[in-house]
Amino acid sequence: MTRLGDAGDGQGRAEGDGPEAAASQIADAVERLSQLWSDAAQRASLRLSAHQLRGLRILEATPGLNLTGLAERMDIGLPTASRLCDRLEAAGLLERVLHPHSRREVQLNLTGHGRRLLTEVASERARALAAPLATMRTAERAALVQGMQAFLRAQRHGPARDDGPGTREP
Numbered sequence: 001m002t003r004l005g006d007a008g009d010g011q012g013r014a015e016g017d018g019p020e021a022a023a024s025q026i027a028d029a030v031e032r033l034s035q036l037w038s039d040a041a042q043r044a045s046l047r048l049s050a051h052q053l054r055g056l057r058i059l060e061a062t063p064g065l066n067l068t069g070l071a072e073r074m075d076i077g078l079p080t081a082s083r084l085c086d087r088l089e090a091a092g093l094l095e096r097v098l099h100p101h102s103r104r105e106v107q108l109n110l111t112g113h114g115r116r117l118l119t120e121v122a123s124e125r126a127r128a129l130a131a132p133l134a135t136m137r138t139a140e141r142a143a144l145v146q147g148m149q150a151f152l153r154a155q156r157h158g159p160a161r162d163d164g165p166g167t168r169e170p
Contacts, residue, residue, distance in 0.1 A: 040128035044120045055084050056093060060118055064107040093117060
């Protein structure tokens with residue numbers, strides 16, 4: 001079986017053209033991309049774990065979320081979410097504030113430092129991604145972007161429409 005990174009006919013095809021073969025072909029690229037993504041995040045001024053970065057990204061997207069909401073979105077237990085928030089708060093990235101309408105509820109908000117760190121991580125990641133993309137031909141980059149957009153649509157909404165002969169599995 002040939003994978004995307006292997007030498008060969010340049011097409012990186014495994015046996016067959018089904019989803020399992022495509023998944024096998026893409027696995028190596030995903031692993032390398034994941035490492036590039038992680039390495040870039042570690043070049044930020046404050047090194048955080050992937051778990052901590054994920055928590056910050058969730059709070060960036062949903063300011064004022066409470067601890068239960070964060071735990072649910074991260075699929076972790078409340079004690080784990082609380083410890084995560086303790087560490088983020090100690091680092092000056094997160095603040096806990098009383099909910100304005102419910103004195104029993106605490107909202108979680110990013111601090112300015114937390115927002116700046118996320119911006120820095122995003123910039124580092126964009127630079128890291130740009131390097132290999134710059135070596136690709138324009139048509140290859142366009143095909144990659146189109147394929148990734150189709151993947152995201154399929155993940156969110158199910159299969160895309162049939163684009164003609166040979167595009168659907170039997």
